[in-house]
Amino acid sequence: MNFTRDLCNKRFWRGLAIHGLAALGALSAVLGLFALFWPDMLAGKGFPEVLVIPAIALLYAGCRSWPYPVAQHYATPDTEIRLVTGDLFDQDTNLVIGMADTFDIEPPNIIAINSVQGQFLDRVYQHDVSNLRQDLRVALATKQVVGTVNKEGNNDRYPLGTVATIKHQRKHYFCVAYTSLDEHNNASSTMGVLWESMDKLWDEVRTRSNGEAVSAPVIGLGQSGMSTVLPIQDAIRFLILSFMFASRKQRVCEELRIVIRPQDEKRVDMLEIQDFLASLRKSS
Known part of the structure; x- marks a missing residue:
């Protein structure tokens, strides 16, 4: 703090x-x-x-x-949004994992070791690439391939916004594709794609989580290429708004927990985020 x-x-x-x-x-x-x-x-x-x-x-x-803890409960819908600083994989909730439309998982040439995907492979699957690949294959079995790309790693493209849900050790991991990889494995996305992907993510969480809390990293940072147009403060507000819009259509889950890395906390105005959360309560 x-x-x-x-x-x-x-x-x-x-x-x-x-x-x-x-x-x-x-x-x-x-x-x-x-x-x-x-x-x-x-x-x-x-x-x-x-x-x-x-x-x-x-x-x-x-x-x-004082802005700690940064949290807000909403009566309509009955849900809560909370910001915490810490490790995403230490949370006792279901988790959101951002991925590309090819669902590549292998570090270090395609996926950065310190990225959320890289930590997912290391922390949850103990770096067992074949096991994670198999679980993703099962989760994507009913999803339609919409194209291919000639690059190192996976070549099949799935629609942006596709969510591959994996249940592993009593947790659900919602792997949502919100970036595209080109022939050189460079990631890119847009605000429109990100919003649509979040909308599909919350639909999947609503369907599969049984109302249990879900934790998400700050979406749009890292290798997505969005950090120049969506700085961390705006990315947090973006994530909050997408969740609240989805929740007002129909309750998504009991809590959204946004996890901020300790090294990023100094760039976040917690007081402004708390005011933003409170303003959504007044307008709900």
């Missing part, structure tokens, strides 16, 4: 002032009632005691203004 940065954030001080003044007003009103009906209770109270009221107001304001 970047405490120093948050203390320098105008949103924090604005929230602190608003909540502090509101709390001070409410406490003063209560104190006035006591003075009116039970004046003897306040008799003899001096300077040290009177500081209790602003101290309580300040403590309340600090709790309301």
Whole structure:
């Protein structure tokens, strides 16, 4: 958590002032009632005691203004969105794994070792390429191949937005294709493709997760080529909006947990994200 940065954030001080003044007003009103009906209770109270009221107001304001944890519950639909900093593969939920339309899995020439796909192979399948390939083959058995590409690795293309759902060790892994690989295995995507892919992803989560929570990385970073047009702050809002739009059509699951890597947290304005989540509650 970047405490120093948050203390320098105008949103924090604005929230602190608003909540502090509101709390001070409410406490003063209560104190006035006591003075009116039970004046003897306040008799003899001096300077040290009177500081209790602003101290309580300040403590309340600090709790309301501090951005941790960044989470918001929505009554309609009954769901929650939460941001956490940590390791995607340490989450006790189903997981979203971003992939390309060819569903390549082999590092390091095609898939980066430190990418989500690379970690998926290493952390979940203990680098057993053949096992993961077989599970993907089964998950894609009913999906239609729409073309081929002459490149190293897999050559069959599936429609962008295709979701290959793997159930492995009591977890569902939703492998969603939102990028295309060219002949040189360079990935690319667009905002339109990303939005459509997320819509199909949430449909699949709704169908297969039995309402259980799902964790997702910040979609659109890494090798997708989207980071120049969709910086991390916008990528988080994009993911939140896609989930909320899908949830308003029909509830997707009990919780979306967006997992931010520790090295990326310094680039995220948590206060702004919390305000954004709260604004969606008001408009729901």
